[in-house]
Amino acid sequence: MNLITRDTDYAVRALCFMAQNPERVVSVTDLGTRFAIPRQYLRRILQSLARHNILESSRGQGGGFKLRKHPSRILLSDLMEVFHGALDFTRCVFRSAACPNQANCPLRKTVKQIEKNALIELRATTIASLVSGHPAAKAGRKAPGKRPAKQRNEKSR
Amino acid sequence: MNLITRDTDYAVRALCFMAQNPERVVSVTDLGTRFAIPRQYLRRILQSLARHNILESSRGQGGGFKLRKHPSRILLSDLMEVFHGALDFTRCVFRSAACPNQANCPLRKTVKQIEKNALIELRATTIASLVSGHPAAKAGRKAPGKRPAKQRNEKSR
DNA sequence: AAGAATGATACCATTAACATATCATAAGGG
DNA sequence: CCCTTATGATATGTTAATGGTATCATTCTT
Ligand code: FES
Ligand code: FES
16 A cells, blocks of 8 residues: 555656756666665666656667656656556455446545545656655646656556 | 555445444344455454454354444544554655665655645545545545544554 | 677566455354 | 354465566667
8 A cells, every 4th residue: 555666766766866967878787876776676667667758768888768858747647657557546346246336436436536636746746846855746736748648557568 | 556455445335334224233244245245354354343443243143243433433544544554655665775865855755745635535534424425535624533542453463 | 799788578586465264252042 | 051153363375466686689889
């Protein structure tokens, strides 16, 4: 029941660093030692982010990763979705038969609402806001920028 | 990354039923068949709730469970805490060394705030509100009633 | 050509979630 | 009284999600 998993946590740290060092191409080895993150693990994470067009990668000597988007356009929710797929805090537990009124089950409805509010805040949190320390996440604000149609996450493997 | 686990979901269903049939003592067998919930599993759940003074139990033939508290005083957050311990959406992943500023790490601070808002809504949701269908969970409202000091959860086994 | 990097992917380990099984104890009805 | 029905407590098993390694292929720089 933890919103932020390691993937997300590691990703945030790496991205924040890159946000503070734009232009610079950083290698996994560098980041790994810098933040004491297991090398291979971090590598997989950054490769995912590259596949999702959040990072730009270059191979070979002197290669590594750098941001492909402006830090203010990388949302915390984006990262979570990369690692977990579409965010859903309330999958129904009852297989068809049991729940007579799936459509308006009060628990489901209530939790959906809570989820919706949390999502607004997660979308208001960006790498830029994290770096600046300004908590952009005030409940009720809508996040700026258009969200693209859809994107495969890293679970469909 | 699901807020509501089965334990909570099952518990809510059972409690809602009891709320609608106060006085009546319901057995696990009854509830189990009624909602198609695995018998032994539900049993453990209700036993936990009894230990946490949410339910009152009676043994022997004709025994079972009934509410010990008024439905409006059983909070959704209470149930979640019974099964997961104190709610914490943001355990830090970095062992001491790595994060220089644990105290005011922006990610931690931000997520804590989101958690806090969600908690307010979870505390505003009660068995009574679920039964009535009135979503008592409006962001920003403080839940009524005093919370007791502390209570062991079902993970400390 | 060598070396340093990512791309892709398969694999392993640990933990949490979900579920069952069992023995003990208590209460009620023949 | 003893048999049945119930909970109390707790041990055990199963599955899925999370956290972490390993390896081979490819690309780029020097
Ligand atoms: S419990 Fe699944 S929709 Fe109500
Ligand atoms: S990453 Fe752990 S406190 Fe900042």
